[in-house]
Amino acid sequence: MKDYSDYHPTRKEKMLHDAKKLFDFNVTGFSGSEVIVNKQMTTKVIMYDKYSASQSVKTVIAEKDSLTFGDIVTFDDGLILLIGTLESENVVTKKWVAKKCNITLKWVDDEGEIQESPCVLDYNAKSNFGVEEGKVMSLPDGRRQVILPKTLHTLGIAKRDKRFIIGGEAFKSIDCDYVSDEGLVNLSLQSTQIDPAIDNVEMGIANYDKVAKYSIYITNSENTSISIDQSLQLNVEAFKNTTPIPINELTFTSLDEYIATVNSNGLITPVSTGTVYIQANYKNASAQIKLTVRDIQYNNYTVDIEGSEFIYLGAKQTYKAMFKNNGAETSEKAVFSLFDEDGKSVTKKAIVSGIQGNSITLLGDTKLMGYIVLSVTSENGLIKGSRKLRVKGYL
Incomplete structure (x- = not known):
């Protein structure tokens, strides 16, 4: 019996089918790599070197709708690429120009939270994802160019005088551009002085003094005892600096669920007799109490x-x-x-x-x-x- 699996009613459909088949053949073979996009989803791409003076520019071929401008692409070997410009496309794939991310930029946002993003640190005055890298004007000493993906967080630092720590040195933004290159934020930086009173050089974060301070207090007795047939409600106070945090934003953990469990509201239910630590958590803050579950309740x-x-x-x-x-x-x-x-x-x-x-x-x-x-x-x-x-x- 004839095999009609490759039969298509029109020439266009036949070409589309063959193009997809060819891409799938290459991407599943030695040329393809499975990558993580923006730390959220996986896809398969074909990647190879593109000529550049620094050997940092790559060509990435992917299915048409799997990548876009400003995407961060992570390979199994640790290589991280920032998708910059679209070189060509067809009905099946798009060919992108990407650059190797050589640093992770960290900063404190307006809410006091630490943010970070892989990015490209250049000594050139333009993001330059193209092939004419050698024609770009070099920056004078003390200047750097940083290229980041355009996100809600990175748009928050696209302003003058924002300070950063890069390679143990302090820099401040003197110019920013999030319009010229689709999906990208370009920052022009100028060297400045490190302030030991507010900068954390070891962590690579400028203005570290603005990081929000979180605290949690469990007001139940530190050593609490209940009987096996009782439950206990944790009384918890949590703060961001001096602002109270709603209790429903906290998470609760039993360090031994064979002894007792705790639900999302902080209600503890005994399972068996013994001693267990119950912990309340919010971001980098935590507090815990020691709970003893007994057969007979002792008054305290x-x-x-x-x-x-x-x-x-x-x-x-x-x-x-x-x-x-x-x-x-x-x-x-x-x-x-x-x-x-x-x-x-x-x-x-x-x-x-x-x-x-x-x-x-x-x-x-x-x-x-x-x-x-x-x-x-x-x-x-x-x-x-x-x-x-x-x-x-x-x-």
Whole structure:
């Protein structure tokens, strides 16, 4: 029986089929390489050297819609190329001119986040992905040309006076162009001084002092115990500098899920008896508590007194008592007492202005300054705690 698998009704369809077949034959053979595009997807390309004085210009042939201007192409051997210009195309493939990325540029964006991108560092005044590399004017000493893919992040640094650390030296942008070359950002850099107070030369990041600082605090007791039939909600506070981070943006991890698991909201569920560390994470910040799961629950009562450590002369300050058992808040009622610094005698430095629920408001004296002790006891007398406060004048 005749094989009609290569039959096509029109000459155009036949040519298209043959062209695809030829490309597939080459790309799956010795000429082809599987590459990662923009760290997201894989495709196959044919790559070979293109003449250039620095031997850094390559020709890349790929299926028509698999690459575009400014793409970062990574090969298995670590070679990274930046797609620059389109040399030719047909109905099946496009032939691109690319350059080897020779550095990774790092910077701090306007949100305080560290960004980085492979890029091309040149000593020439133009991005020059073509063959006439030798005809491009060389830059004077202390000048560099950096070519990056055009992304939301790199557009954020396409401005004058943006500083960078390259090869242990500091540079600042004196000109930027993200229009002339499609998909690319061209930065012209001028050498400048390193500032040890704000630059991190070892990491290669200028203005490192602007990096956002993240912090996480778990306010449950560091050593918490629950029984096998209980669950525990983590109480977590997280900050970017001083701005609170929504708890739903954090991730929670149990370091031993055979003992206990934790869900995306920080609710811990025991699985078996034992000890496990539960961790809260956000970017480069983390905090953890040690959790013991027992057959029988042992009570571990504590009380926290929340509020400022200072009471200013003639001013009011409110404090709240929070009773906990093994780190979990309980509904005990607070009984407050106010003493002088020795914790026994009556103080004249402050008086009780009001009590509402488990909160007490103290009023500082108009003249007397010094330390006082705020004591709190649960109504059943089982839980006790105190806190030393200071009555002071305004600066």
